[in-house]
Amino acid sequence: MTILQQLIIAIVQGITEFLPISSSGHLILIPYLTDFPDQGPLIDVAVHIGSLLAIVLYFRKDVAGLARGGFSAVGIGKDPVQRRLFWWIVIGTIPAVALGLFLKLGGYLESFRFTDFVAVNLIVYGILLGVADRFGKEVKDYEDMTLRDAIIVGLAQALALFPGTSRSGATMTAARALGYKRVEAARFSFLLAIPAVAGAGLLAALDLADASAQMQWDAVVTGVFTFLAALATMMFLMNFLKRASMMVFVIYRVLLGLALLWFF
Structure with a gap:
């Protein structure tokens, strides 16, 4: 892999993983728009590790x-509020894990990776994000999360297994519809991403064969680039949502979806 390919993959993954515009949808487009060879499973692991480290740090x-x-x-210490939130993260992760295993074991994951499907999801879920953000109340904080809310947001996260949906977009849409403040919706979305991104990286790692020294070095470089891009993106988004709505992302999704339908 060239440095240019590593940089493009890392920037696309780092930015689109956390903005509500679909990372999988954008990564699918790279082969259509460039002559880059397939990056392989080791790079997939690297970008997930880079994203995960960025979340944990921020x-x-x-x-x-x-x-x-x-x-x-497990009975070590007493922190009832954090214990409750810990279990809501765990429970919110279950739908995505269950659907992901079903799609992977059934061999269905690749059947959704085509541009028309990505384009329609970009448009439909973009509109839903706009509606939820426009009409959703801003009354709840992350600490107000309930079991019902965790399940609903977790079900929304599972939809992101379909390219073009956006994991962050789907979870923020659900959280905003439930009345969470924009920043708090993003906060819960990113924390819920920790087991999701770690699980995706683990699934990619299970597909690895012996890697050459060059491939390992490529993975390290791509992972570092992804970490930096993801960290910068989270810093931008959390500050942006304090003073603006999500409409700019809605417009981008709809325009990108229409462009994909037109060109592809």
């Missing part, structure tokens, strides 16, 4: 709280 205080909640859940 939300390190929340991650530490969830860790305390996990210890409380």
Whole structure:
């Protein structure tokens, strides 16, 4: 792989993983728009690790709280609020894990990777994001998460297994529809991404064969680029949502979806 290919893959993954515009949808487009060879499973693992490290670093205080909640859940320490939030993260992850295993074991994942499907999902889920953000109340914080809300947002996350949906977009849409503030919706979405991104990286790792030294170096470089792009994206989005709506992402999704239908 060239440095240019590594940089493009890392930037696309790092930015689109956390903006509500679909990372899988954009990554599918790279082969159509360039003559790059397939990056292979090792690079898939690298971009997921880079994204995961960026989340953990940016939300390190929340991650530490969830860790305390996990210890409380097994009887080590007492932190009832964090214990509750820890279990909501776990429960919210189950739908995506169940659907992901079903699609992978059934060999269905690749059947959805075509541009028309991506384009329609970009448009439909973009419109839903716009409606939820426009009419959703802003009254709830991350700490107000309930079991019902965790299940609903978790079901929305499972939809992101279909390219063009966007994991962050689907979870933010659900959270905004439930009345969570924009920043808090993004906060819960990113924390819910930790087991989801880790699981996706693990699934990719299981497909790995012995990698050459050059492939390993390519993966390290791509992972570092992804980490930097993802960290910058989260910093931008969390500040952007304090003063603006998600309409710019809605417009981008709809225009991109229409362009894909037109050109492909």
